[in-house]
Amino acid sequence: MYYEGDMMTTNVAETMAKTHKAISIAEFFEKNKHLLGYENLQKSLLTVVREGVDNSLDACEEARILPDVYVELQKGTTGDNKFKVIIEDNGPGIVKANIPKIFGKLLYGSKFHRLRQSRGQQGIGISAAVLYGQLTTGKSAKIYSRINDGKTHIYELHVDIQTNEPSVVGEDTVYGSGHGTRIELNVKGRYVKGKQSIYEYIQETAIMNPFAKIVFVDPEGEKFEFPRAVEELPREPREIKPHASGIEFGTLLRMMKNSKARIISGFLATEFSRISSEKAKELCVLANIDPKVSTTSLTRDEAEALHDQMQKAKLQNPPMDCLSPITAKPIEEGLKKELAPEFVTAVSRSANVYSGNPFLVEVGIAYGGNLDQDGSVHLMRYANKVPLLYEQSACAITKSVIQTDWRRYKLSQSGGSLPVGPVAITIHFASVWVPYTSEGKEAIASYPVIIKEIKLAIQEAARRMGVYLSRKRRANEVEERKAIFRRYVGELAGALHGLTGKDEEKIATQMSELIEEKLKTMVLVEEPEDSGHDAEDLKDVDNEIPDEDNGEKEDGE
Amino acid sequence: MMKIDAQSGKEIALRLEALGNDVLADIELKKNPSLSILTRSLNNVYFDEDQGLIRLGDKKQSRNYINLNQAKKFMQTLLVAKQIKWLLDQQKPALSIRQLYYTLKHSIPGSKENTFDTQDESDPLIEDVEVMVDALREELKLIATPKGVLAGPMVVLDQTGDTLDFSKMGSAGGAVPPSVEENTFKIKECSADFILVIEKFAVWNLLNQGKYWKDANCMIMTGKGQPARAERRLLHRMQKELNIPIYVFTDMDPWGYYIYSVYKQGSINLAFFSEKAGAPKARYLGFSTGDVKQFDVPRSAYIKLKDIDYKRIKEIEAYDWFKSKGWKDEFAAMKQFGYKVEQDSLVAKSIEFTAKEYLPTKIENKQFIN
Numbered sequence: 048m049y050y051e052g053d054m055m056t057t058n059v060a061e062t063m064a065k066t067h068k069a070i071s072i073a074e075f076f077e078k079n080k081h082l083l084g085y086e087n088l089q090k091s092l093l094t095v096v097r098e099g100v101d102n103s104l105d106a107c108e109e110a111r112i113l114p115d116v117y118v119e120l121q122k123g124t125t126g127d128n129k130f131k132v133i134i135e136d137n138g139p140g141i142v143k144a145n146i147p148k149i150f151g152k153l154l155y156g157s158k159f160h161r162l163r164q165s166r167g168q169q170g171i172g173i174s175a176a177v178l179y180g181q182l183t184t185g186k187s188a189k190i191y192s193r194i195n196d197g198k199t200h201i202y203e204l205h206v207d208i209q210t211n212e213p214s215v216v217g218e219d220t221v222y223g224s225g226h227g228t229r230i231e232l233n234v235k236g237r238y239v240k241g242k243q244s245i246y247e248y249i250q251e252t253a254i255m256n257p258f259a260k261i262v263f264v265d266p267e268g269e270k271f272e273f274p275r276a277v278e279e280l281p282r283e284p285r286e287i288k289p290h291a292s293g294i295e296f297g298t299l300l301r302m303m304k305n306s307k308a309r310i311i312s313g314f315l316a317t318e319f320s321r322i323s324s325e326k327a328k329e330l331c332v333l334a335n336i337d338p339k340v341s342t343t344s345l346t347r348d349e350a351e352a353l354h355d356q357m358q359k360a361k362l363q364n365p366p367m368d369c370l371s372p373i374t375a376k377p378i379e380e381g382l383k384k385e386l387a388p389e390f391v392t393a394v395s396r397s398a399n400v401y402s403g404n405p406f407l408v409e410v411g412i413a414y415g416g417n418l419d420q421d422g423s424v425h426l427m428r429y430a431n432k433v434p435l436l437y438e439q440s441a442c443a444i445t446k447s448v449i450q451t452d453w454r455r456y457k458l459s460q461s462g463g464s465l466p467v468g469p470v471a472i473t474i475h476f477a478s479v480w481v482p483y484t485s486e487g488k489e490a491i492a493s494y495p496v497i498i499k500e501i502k503l504a505i506q507e508a509a510r511r512m513g514v515y516l517s518r519k520r521r522a523n524e525v526e527e528r529k530a531i532f533r534r535y536v537g538e539l540a541g542a543l544h545g546l547t548g549k550d551e552e553k554i555a556t557q558m559s560e561l562i563e564e565k566l567k568t569m570v571l572v573e574e575p576e577d578s579g580h581d582a583e584d585l586k587d588v589d590n591e592i593p594d595e596d597n598g599e600k601e602d603g604e
Numbered sequence: 605m606m607k608i609d610a611q612s613g614k615e616i617a618l619r620l621e622a623l624g625n626d627v628l629a630d631i632e633l634k635k636n637p638s639l640s641i642l643t644r645s646l647n648n649v650y651f652d653e654d655q656g657l658i659r660l661g662d663k664k665q666s667r668n669y670i671n672l673n674q675a676k677k678f679m680q681t682l683l684v685a686k687q688i689k690w691l692l693d694q695q696k697p698a699l700s701i702r703q704l705y706y707t708l709k710h711s712i713p714g715s716k717e718n719t720f721d722t723q724d725e726s727d728p729l730i731e732d733v734e735v736m737v738d739a740l741r742e743e744l745k746l747i748a749t750p751k752g753v754l755a756g757p758m759v760v761l762d763q764t765g766d767t768l769d770f771s772k773m774g775s776a777g778g779a780v781p782p783s784v785e786e787n788t789f790k791i792k793e794c795s796a797d798f799i800l801v802i803e804k805f806a807v808w809n810l811l812n813q814g815k816y817w818k819d820a821n822c823m824i825m826t827g828k829g830q831p832a833r834a835e836r837r838l839l840h841r842m843q844k845e846l847n848i849p850i851y852v853f854t855d856m857d858p859w860g861y862y863i864y865s866v867y868k869q870g871s872i873n874l875a876f877f878s879e880k881a882g883a884p885k886a887r888y889l890g891f892s893t894g895d896v897k898q899f900d901v902p903r904s905a906y907i908k909l910k911d912i913d914y915k916r917i918k919e920i921e922a923y924d925w926f927k928s929k930g931w932k933d934e935f936a937a938m939k940q941f942g943y944k945v946e947q948d949s950l951v952a953k954s955i956e957f958t959a960k961e962y963l964p965t966k967i968e969n970k971q972f973i974n
Contacts, residue, residue, distance in 0.1 A: 528672050531672060531675050531676070532669070532670060532675055534712060534714070534715050534717065535669075535675060535676065535678075535679040535712065537712070537713055537714075538679050538683060538712060538719060539669070539678075539679050539682060541683075541686070542624075542679070542682035542683045542685070542686040543624050543627060543628060543682065543686075545624075545686035545687075545689060545690060546620055546621055546623065546624025546625075546682070546685060546686050546689055547621055547624040547625050547628060548621075549628060554628065554631070557631050557632065558631055560634075561631055561634050561637075562670070564634060565636065565670045
């Protein structure tokens, strides 16, 4: 029995071995498109638009061009739920040779290995959109690119699912001036309004990217313009080397393997930020490694010891110029132009580090105006200037907002929920690497230091709002009080006319003048000489009258 | 009669006009418009032992317009004053204080607020105006609804021109009218030897049915519990004009004692009215703790004193006008006894007991609490 069983296992394994074969990345994602944001028709359409707009904004910012982005959705002619998505920008364009790979090959891109803040991170986005389009409609993507050379390069292409290589079906070059990129994709999707809609995504983008002008034409042909509010781009992020603290062991090994440095101390000093050659030697000594040993001859144990020391080392924080904050003023301008609130404030914190990655938090708060008076505040979350529309409750930003005691800032809030009031809150998390909770890239992971930074930013902005609100409340109270004095002028003038026979209108005018003069000097705290003892005495009179003369009160019963 | 009325009305109208002019002067001088009003609370009331009256002190409070707590009340006070002047000027018939409230209540133009929301807001302001122009409500053409009735050998010339003979009022007796001023209710003749004021109508009614007033040659009057202003004012006038003894007969409980004191010395809230409404010569006839034994009131008529009674005794004991030895003893006796007795309960002895035994004995023997 035993022997037989062993034989059988061997046979099955051999049979199975015949079916094993390499899976192309494209093929993998065809089966797992939900991981990239294509889990249902509504979200898929949004993801396509988002990938296109993110790419456009990244390209413009990198080329230091104030972005003009045009987004159009056309209802497809071939049945329901089909859309033609057009996204066009005034970016630098793409050189002809690179067009097929950028749009027709997954995981091809410039952003993955680079440590600087950008919207896209993995080089999957736009080619996945192309793939999604071809899978749902069978149609290729059409790309127009102009790079200021007097030509427009046009490609029609899709992804070869077997090989993950671009498959070009048409190619043309025509006359064209200026620069920019236009992509046309036919995709299956569902267009909605309101929450988690494309409109919401574009408006939220417009708020926190106030340096961009965005035009959106919806499937009904209605055109929405989101004007530019500031004429200056955010600081250009500088690329940095990785920081030693928080680096994964595997990453360290890979870096060692790929490094051009020959000796280990040289490797540390050139591949990492904030490690001088002195510090590199020190780390090697601490890890009991000869600083001059070759990177290739390092044993696994030695590498682990070195990794250990790198984590323990007190190193300067990584340089922060890899980040590109929006900064307070533009955030305020963005909120103003889109929401027209009565009060706006923004806070841009200085950078901090989680797991070796620099990050910073920015918070904008808008109050009043046309904002919804009832219901929870409108919370808008952003990672590297991109709105996050899904998985709100899993996000570190939402948790931080909920954990803040908003009652201190004059908003009502019941435990464990968002505050209530006519308030919009934008919270921007910027980092060279955004720690998402899942592949969906919709929620930021709750590292304690991240929560702490977000809360500090919220508190500072909320405090300013609280000050504004209490001032406003007090001003309202004063106005209400003043209104009381003004309200009775007519009655008083009538009564005084009845008593004295003097001209009623003249009395009213004099009364009004007197009141305005008195109110000018009236401060927030009530005038003590009037409201103090006299008022008390009067109350006494009314309260202390014993109910003895009941006879009178029986009048009219 | 009407002539006198018009003249005193004119005088009061002038005072009201002066009050308005004072406020206008404030306005012209850009001063906070203010009214100065005598304080009508317990802390501005004192007992004038010489006169035997509760009187209002001279503490004043000012009511200002530019004061959040007072603005509306200031406006309301002037509205009340204006309306009273209008009543006087137009020689309108007197209104009840509820009717006055209705003539003043309206929504303020440009707001959802009313000048007055309840009668409770206007009633105390009428008293304020009374003290400001030193005139009685009756003189201000305002009336409180009286409840009193009286019977006895008295003839009165009413303001209607009718002559009222209170010995010929039948079983209902004659009603005390709202205005009992000399010019509205002139006492032409009265042959009574004394006046008996009775707390309760039921007791008065029994005495009237039996024509007690004829046998005893007296006036009998009741204010049906707490007297309204008219009954008090009338008693005051009778004391002054007839100069005959006044006896007060109430329940044997702190509430009854207090009704006696309101007739006699006046009330705290209307302290300014005491001088014109008090009857300091009134004497307390009963019912008293001493009477219980003396007249052998059956045990079944005893009612146990409750906490609220003890509390009221304590309050009354503290009033200066209840500090005589007679009253101190009475309070002590009552607390020791632990019961109260209603004046009605004497019928338990016999229907005629009050008229034939109790009252004649008490008056004959001059058994009063002073």
